Amino acid sequence: MEKILLRQRLSLYGLSLALLCCIIIAVLMGRYPQPGLMPLDQIAADPLARSVILQLRMPRIIAAVLLGAGLASAGTVFQMIFANPLVEPGFLGVSQGAAFGASLSIVAFSSSLWAIQLSAAVFALTGLGISYFIARHFKFGGWVLRLILAGIAVSALFASGVGMIKYTADPLSELPEITFWMLGGLWGTGWKQVNSILPVTIAGMILLFGHRWRLNILSMDDRTAFSLGVAPFRERILLLAAATAVTAAAISISGIVGWVGLIVPHLSRRLLSSDARAALPGSILIGAIYIVICDTLARTLLDGEIPLGVLTSFLGAGLFIILLTRRQIKRGKESADSLA
Amino acid sequence: MQTALLNAEQLRYRYRPRSPLVLQDLDMEVKVNSITAILGPNGAGKSTLLDLCLGWKSPEQGGLFLKGKDISSYSRRQMGRMMSLVPQNERVRFDYTVIEYLLLGRAPYLGQLEMPEAKDVEIAKAALQQVGLMNLQYRRASKLSGGEHQLLMIARALVQQPEVLLLDEPTSQLDPGNRYRIVSLLSRLADEGMTILLTTHDPNLAAELATHAVLLKDGRVIRSGERKEVLTGEHLSTLYGVRMNVHIHGDKTLVYT
Amino acid sequence: MKNVHYPRFILFLIIVLTAFPAFSSPGMKYPVEIVDSLGNRITLKEKPSRIVLAGRATLITANAFYLFEEARKDVAAIGHTDQGLGNFLPYLDKDFNALPQLPHEVGPEQVIANRPDLVIVKDLAYPRLGTALQKLGIPVIALSLESAESFQQDIGILGKALGYPDRARTIQSLFRARTDRLESRLDSLQEKEKPRVLLLYYSVKGGETSFNIAPRNWIQTYQVEAAGGNPVWAESHMGSGWKTVNFEQIAAWDPDFIFVTSYRTPVEEFFTRLADNSRWQQLKAMKAAQVLAFPADFYSWAQPDVRWILGAEWMAQILHPELFEDLNMMDEIRYFYRDMYGLEDDLFRSAVASRLDEIRQ
Numbered sequence: 001m002e003k004i005l006l007r008q009r010l011s012l013y014g015l016s017l018a019l020l021c022c023i024i025i026a027v028l029m030g031r032y033p034q035p036g037l038m039p040l041d042q043i044a045a046d047p048l049a050r051s052v053i054l055q056l057r058m059p060r061i062i063a064a065v066l067l068g069a070g071l072a073s074a075g076t077v078f079q080m081i082f083a084n085p086l087v088e089p090g091f092l093g094v095s096q097g098a099a100f101g102a103s104l105s106i107v108a109f110s111s112s113l114w115a116i117q118l119s120a121a122v123f124a125l126t127g128l129g130i131s132y133f134i135a136r137h138f139k140f141g142g143w144v145l146r147l148i149l150a151g152i153a154v155s156a157l158f159a160s161g162v163g164m165i166k167y168t169a170d171p172l173s174e175l176p177e178i179t180f181w182m183l184g185g186l187w188g189t190g191w192k193q194v195n196s197i198l199p200v201t202i203a204g205m206i207l208l209f210g211h212r213w214r215l216n217i218l219s220m221d222d223r224t225a226f227s228l229g230v231a232p233f234r235e236r237i238l239l240l241a242a243a244t245a246v247t248a249a250a251i252s253i254s255g256i257v258g259w260v261g262l263i264v265p266h267l268s269r270r271l272l273s274s275d276a277r278a279a280l281p282g283s284i285l286i287g288a289i290y291i292v293i294c295d296t297l298a299r300t301l302l303d304g305e306i307p308l309g310v311l312t313s314f315l316g317a318g319l320f321i322i323l324l325t326r327r328q329i330k331r332g333k334e335s336a337d338s339l340a
Numbered sequence: 341m342q343t344a345l346l347n348a349e350q351l352r353y354r355y356r357p358r359s360p361l362v363l364q365d366l367d368m369e370v371k372v373n374s375i376t377a378i379l380g381p382n383g384a385g386k387s388t389l390l391d392l393c394l395g396w397k398s399p400e401q402g403g404l405f406l407k408g409k410d411i412s413s414y415s416r417r418q419m420g421r422m423m424s425l426v427p428q429n430e431r432v433r434f435d436y437t438v439i440e441y442l443l444l445g446r447a448p449y450l451g452q453l454e455m456p457e458a459k460d461v462e463i464a465k466a467a468l469q470q471v472g473l474m475n476l477q478y479r480r481a482s483k484l485s486g487g488e489h490q491l492l493m494i495a496r497a498l499v500q501q502p503e504v505l506l507l508d509e510p511t512s513q514l515d516p517g518n519r520y521r522i523v524s525l526l527s528r529l530a531d532e533g534m535t536i537l538l539t540t541h542d543p544n545l546a547a548e549l550a551t552h553a554v555l556l557k558d559g560r561v562i563r564s565g566e567r568k569e570v571l572t573g574e575h576l577s578t579l580y581g582v583r584m585n586v587h588i589h590g591d592k593t594l595v596y597t
Numbered sequence: 598m599k600n601v602h603y604p605r606f607i608l609f610l611i612i613v614l615t616a617f618p619a620f621s622s623p624g625m626k627y628p629v630e631i632v633d634s635l636g637n638r639i640t641l642k643e644k645p646s647r648i649v650l651a652g653r654a655t656l657i658t659a660n661a662f663y664l665f666e667e668a669r670k671d672v673a674a675i676g677h678t679d680q681g682l683g684n685f686l687p688y689l690d691k692d693f694n695a696l697p698q699l700p701h702e703v704g705p706e707q708v709i710a711n712r713p714d715l716v717i718v719k720d721l722a723y724p725r726l727g728t729a730l731q732k733l734g735i736p737v738i739a740l741s742l743e744s745a746e747s748f749q750q751d752i753g754i755l756g757k758a759l760g761y762p763d764r765a766r767t768i769q770s771l772f773r774a775r776t777d778r779l780e781s782r783l784d785s786l787q788e789k790e791k792p793r794v795l796l797l798y799y800s801v802k803g804g805e806t807s808f809n810i811a812p813r814n815w816i817q818t819y820q821v822e823a824a825g826g827n828p829v830w831a832e833s834h835m836g837s838g839w840k841t842v843n844f845e846q847i848a849a850w851d852p853d854f855i856f857v858t859s860y861r862t863p864v865e866e867f868f869t870r871l872a873d874n875s876r877w878q879q880l881k882a883m884k885a886a887q888v889l890a891f892p893a894d895f896y897s898w899a900q901p902d903v904r905w906i907l908g909a910e911w912m913a914q915i916l917h918p919e920l921f922e923d924l925n926m927m928d929e930i931r932y933f934y935r936d937m938y939g940l941e942d943d944l945f946r947s948a949v950a951s952r953l954d955e956i957r958q
Binding site for chain 1: 439448
């Protein structure tokens with residue numbers, strides 16, 4: 001056991017170091033003054049270079065860290081609580097609900113960051129609740145299948161809701177904002193946006209982190225958890241709400257960024273352990289690295305901006321396919337099938 | 341004179357408000373340090389009775405008492421420290437190692453935000469030792485054979501350091517070799533002071549292992565008490581509705597039709 | 598001896614004194630404070646010499662910017678100005694194609710890699726691109742250009758910012774002369790004398806064709822009104838954005854004139870399909886041969902680009918030929934390009950006129 005714990009601890013330290021390196025590279029990477037790394041002497045000599053780093057890149061990188069850590073930890077929590085390695089908040093109506101809430105806020109209430117975030121959170125929780133409710137109440141297939149099907153239906157519902165809102169939105173000011181949601185990106189993220197999501201994201205993740213071992217218990221069936229002295233329903237709701245709030249906060253500044261919540265928990269489990277005590281912190285770090293890398297590519301690769309959601313999906317789907325075709329996850333899929 | 345560690349009085353239970361009674365007028369006593377087997381045909385309500393003892397389900401009427409106190413007066417954590425369950429069908433849902441999985445049994449001793457420490461690891465290892473799976477510490481818990489899996493479940497229940505061990509059909513899916521391992525383990529645990537309550541539809545398991553038996557038919561106890569008195573051909577025939585015979589050979593008892 | 602030189606000396610003095618103002622800078626003192634069309638306050642410390650026009654809808658701001666001939670050389674980088682029908686600006690600046698071209702959705706870092714001292718964006722690109730650049734201390738001016746008043750105001754803003762207020766005034770008065778001309782000739786028109794007009798945007802997106810109408814407050818509606826027409830769709834679209842209409846609605850309006858425009862593609866395709874379409878043949882406008890393609894040279898004239906005035910004038914002389922008999926449309930267009938862009942006649946003929954088949958002579 002000690003051996004295992006030591007290896008996990010080393011891996012986590014390694015990941016932390018990797019994250020630090022990614023952040024440093026990201027700070028220096030961009031398209032000013034030319035595509036690529038900014039020479040260090042430029043930072044000393046050029047006040048514009050310093051502005052670029054402080055006003056454009058730093059808030060964006062921090063947002064990327066929060067986004068990645070938040071979505072990945074939420075994904076881990078969802079997968080544990082639903083005992084289903086194939087879910088992510090995006091599948092259960094959470095992401096689409098958040099996008100719907102955000103769009104609705106832009107068009108109907110207010111464009112203030114707090115209003116958007118609140119609306120996103122409310123509808124994200126609603127989406128989750130509806131998915132769960134539907135899954136409980138129809139009698140076809142196993143739990144895994146029912147939840148995914150319900151989630152797909154609810155996501156589609158909210159997505160069409162966003163479509164309706166887009167139709168009525170002002171194409172000059174509101175529509176581009178909304179379209180941006182559906183593609184996902186951190187373009188235009190400044191300190192204002194970072195500060196608006198910092199409290200919820202940090203508080204949420206601290207709560208989830210504190211429960212990281214407990215998540216294992218909560219992933220067991222109700223009776224077993226009960227026999228272990230745990231009140232599963234209450235604790236699960238608490239953690240799901242926290243994970244949803246973190247997801248909604250992230251989505252409120254970045255739009256829908258898919259695949260992170262699905263793929264990063266798998267990577268973390270593979271690298272560290274299935275035990276959420278290690279997998280959750282691992283997800284946080286790997287998720288942050290993932291988004292920092294994708295976002296840096298998004299703003300550096302071409303002279304225009306590539307939507308972040310495109311890159312995370314591309315990378316995420318690719319990784320998913322690779323993982324699916326390797327033996328370990330095949331086994332995981334078998335146990336998932338047997339739950340059905 | 342053995343005292344009752346766990347007892348049920350006049351239990352009544354039904355699944356839903358207007359559905360028929362699953363258990364009625366049920367009295368049961370589980371004495372300290374006994375191995376009590378609940379026997380009955382399929383659908384007699386054995387598992388439900390176990391769920392009630394655990395506190396997982398609540399009776400419509402009647403009471404359940406652990407150490408003389410109503411079980412509803414204990415907190416869930418307290419219950420978790422006194423009683424543990426070995427379920428019939430539980431799959432390991434994630435890729436835990438055996439030792440990681442066992443540590444989950446320490447939950448009743450840990451606060452919501454607490455995590456297992458070295459001493460919990462020691463207890464887990466001791467449980468592994470007890471069930472004889474020490475060499476499988478780092479194996480994936482989902483990759484165990486049927487017998488090893490059952491031993492793992494028992495080990496996890498032992499990690500809770502309970503006073504009462506509940507087992508739901510512990511050997512029903514095992515081959516004779518594995519069955520033997522379980523039976524000898526349970527005997528040993530009882531020798532070391534554990535109180536065991538198990539359900540089974542196999543009277544031979546009761547014959548081999550139990551000190552006491554409860555015969556449950558259609559939700560009622562038709563006979564309960566010491567095994568020698570309860571496990572007779574006459575009683576078993578009434579229970580199962582077919583002619584049952586009991587043959588005693590030395591200290592071994594065999595039940596056959 | 599002195600008597601002989603005196604008059605020449607005085608003449609010399611007079612010449613110098615009158616010519617002096619022409620030599621000095623035409624009244625623009627920096628630093629200058631600008632209020633752009635979104636109400637942002639921008640301070641320009643010196644005359645900008647590295648100007649970047651970027652972001653979405655650059656063609657609209659660029660075509661307004663390029664009205665200032667002297668400022669053309671100060672462009673450091675430019676965004677997308679080709680709407681699909683060709684690019685006009687290379688005709689105005691032979692070095693245009695050597696300029697760094699920025700993409701449609703450009704990031705702020707790419708913009709500042711060109712070291713601008715002024716960035717001009719369309720108002721809709723301001724919230725993202727503009728604010729990001731402001732944070733870096735780069736002056737950003739947002740222009741609207743979405744109406745006649747806005748156009749006048751925005752030209753004034755450009756003149757002040759670029760340091761050519763006189764040129765701005767010239768452009769403004771030329772424009773006002775054209776709008777005044779339209780207004781005065783159509784002033785006496787009664788409501789019932791205004792033909793019912795429908796202006797449609799024919800869109801082919803992703804294989805799907807649709808007809809769309811502009812909102813009440815867009816420039817397309819204004820163009821029809823300025824041309825002495827009655828925009829039949831105006832009351833039914835008080836919202837925003839292009840709204841798709843079906844044929845039934847068009848038939849219900851049954852306007853006298855239908856003008857069709859298509860921004861990125863030539864609109865001929867629509868007209869060939871019309872010929873076979875029996876439903877359209879039933880429309881009043883069709884029978885009177887009054888379904889016409891809206892003119893487009895490098896850009897359709899039915900958008901907030903500077904050429905909207907040409908679109909209004911063209912429509913006016915089609916709707917009310919008797920009031921504009923004296924106007925030769927082609928000449929008017931030629932004067933426009935000459936006065937506004939300084940385009941010489943032969944260049945006009947080869948570059949622009951050749952693209953305008955729709956203009957009736």
